[in-house]
Amino acid sequence: MNKISVRNLTKIYGSHPDRALALLYKGLSNEEIRKQTRQVVGVKNIDFSVAAGESFVIMGLSGSGKSTLLRCINCLIKATTGEILIDGEDITQMSSKQLTQVRREKMAMVFQRFALLPHRTILDNVAYGLEVSSVPKPKRYEQAMQALEMVGLKGWEDYRPNNLSGGMQQRVGIARALATNPDILLMDEPFSALDPLIRQEMQDELMELQKKLQKTIIFITHDLDEALKIGDRIALMKDGEIVQMGTPEDILLSPATEYVARFVENVDRSKALTAATVMVKPRSVVYPKDGPMTALRVMEKHGMSTLFVTDRVGKMIGYIRAEDASEEASRGERQLDAIIQRDMPLAAPDTPLCDLLEVLAHTKVPVAVVDEQEILKGVLVRGSVIAGLAGGGGEIKLESDTSHSNR
Ligand code: ADP
Numbered sequence: 446m447n448k449i450s451v452r453n454l455t456k457i458y459g460s461h462p463d464r465a466l467a468l469l470y471k472g473l474s475n476e477e478i479r480k481q482t483r484q485v486v487g488v489k490n491i492d493f494s495v496a497a498g499e500s501f502v503i504m505g506l507s508g509s510g511k512s513t514l515l516r517c518i519n520c521l522i523k524a525t526t527g528e529i530l531i532d533g534e535d536i537t538q539m540s541s542k543q544l545t546q547v548r549r550e551k552m553a554m555v556f557q558r559f560a561l562l563p564h565r566t567i568l569d570n571v572a573y574g575l576e577v578s579s580v581p582k583p584k585r586y587e588q589a590m591q592a593l594e595m596v597g598l599k600g601w602e603d604y605r606p607n608n609l610s611g612g613m614q615q616r617v618g619i620a621r622a623l624a625t626n627p628d629i630l631l632m633d634e635p636f637s638a639l640d641p642l643i644r645q646e647m648q649d650e651l652m653e654l655q656k657k658l659q660k661t662i663i664f665i666t667h668d669l670d671e672a673l674k675i676g677d678r679i680a681l682m683k684d685g686e687i688v689q690m691g692t693p694e695d696i697l698l699s700p701a702t703e704y705v706a707r708f709v710e711n712v713d714r715s716k717a718l719t720a721a722t723v724m725v726k727p728r729s730v731v732y733p734k735d736g737p738m739t740a741l742r743v744m745e746k747h748g749m750s751t752l753f754v755t756d757r758v759g760k761m762i763g764y765i766r767a768e769d770a771s772e773e774a775s776r777g778e779r780q781l782d783a784i785i786q787r788d789m790p791l792a793a794p795d796t797p798l799c800d801l802l803e804v805l806a807h808t809k810v811p812v813a814v815v816d817e818q819e820i821l822k823g824v825l826v827r828g829s830v831i832a833g834l835a836g837g838g839g840e841i842k843l844e845s846d847t848s849h850s851n852r
Pocket residue numbers: 458459485486487488505506507508509510511512513514
């Protein structure tokens with residue numbers, strides 16, 4: 446089930462939203478509506494869902510309605526029309542008592558300007574959400590300490606916010622959000638005030654945390670690179686509307702409108718695309734205990750000339766060639782060990798494509814994409830990589846790519 450579903454959400458700022466709504470339904474622009482009614486369209490007709498554990502990024506220029514959308518979800522402001530379902534329950538229909546409970550128990554917010562209380566210690570800042578929920582002191586300090594540890598700030602609990610650098614202050618902001626152990630993190634341009642290098646560091650740390658914690662995240666940014674890095678999916682907003690929604694590669698490879706295209710054209714494709722965004726799923730692998738006959742059959746079935754070998758948990762061991770397997774089989778061998786090639790090109794999921802082109806140009810073997818534990822995640826075949834760079838989204842088939850490609 447979706448963790449968050451937003452259906453047909455519209456927010457009009459002002460005391461006479463009805464007139465503005467009527468004009469909105471007639472198709473008038475936000476500007477015309479503002480002129481005629483003095484009401485401001487914050488967001489209009491927003492529809493999307495976020496799955497549990499997903500990182501959903503909302504991107505758009507200043508004034509496009511990103512914060513309005515988040516504030517509606519967070520119940521800081523009231524939607525004019527539409528539904529917002531959290532775990533299947535429509536929060537726009539809740540009493541204020543129910544709302545408070547949902548806000549305290551299920552979600553937490555991280556702001557751009559950290560919003561720390563200057564006269565409180567770091568520990569008391571982190572414990573703040575628990576304090577307003579009347580969690581007893583020992584318990585809230587325990588949870589706050591755990592959250593501080595998660596963001597790498599153990600030892601800083603007695604300091605005040607102004608003793609900390611910007612990056613550290615935002616770690617406190619994240620710890621404060623995590624302390625109440627919410628399912629949902631709402632992050633409104635959390636890293637926009639940070640220097641570029643610190644910002645990248647914070648992005649990496651958030652990704653690491655997310656691997657462990659699997660929160661449902663809505664993350665707002667106006668930076669495309671940040672969006673591509675953090676989002677499982679990205680929604681692009683303009684004038685209060687979502688103009689495109691999709692995976693990072695959907696957005697990069699086939700921008701839906703002129704507006705999205707202009708956003709995207711500043712990103713050098715070979716830099717923005719990573720191994721993970723263009724890899725395909727390996728069709729099949731074999732285990733070392735499988736014999737050459739098994740391997741041959743698999744290769745025949747899928748029309749591949751090479752086959753990856755992994756252990757049972759998916760850790761990459763090497764690859765075998767069809768001709769070696771065939772020779773080994775004809776000699777009556779039952780083990781693959783002797784013919785496993787262990788010297789092969791590997792890439793980490795986040796390797797930028799520009800760094801991979803060299804390797805791809807010179808290798809005859811498909812490049813295996815493996816994570817830090819050397820678990821096989823995917824395979825790079827030249828066709829999909831070139832298609833990615835060309836930006837057409839179409840597939841260019843090369844002769845040597847029949848091995849392993851599953852497209
Ligand atoms: P973003 O976060 O993408 O910069 P916002 O959600 O803050 O955009 O703003 C969307 C639109 O709503 C803008 O036109 C903005 O001027 C207007 N707006 C935002 N907050 C208010 C408010 N409290 N009262 C009136 N208009 C507002």
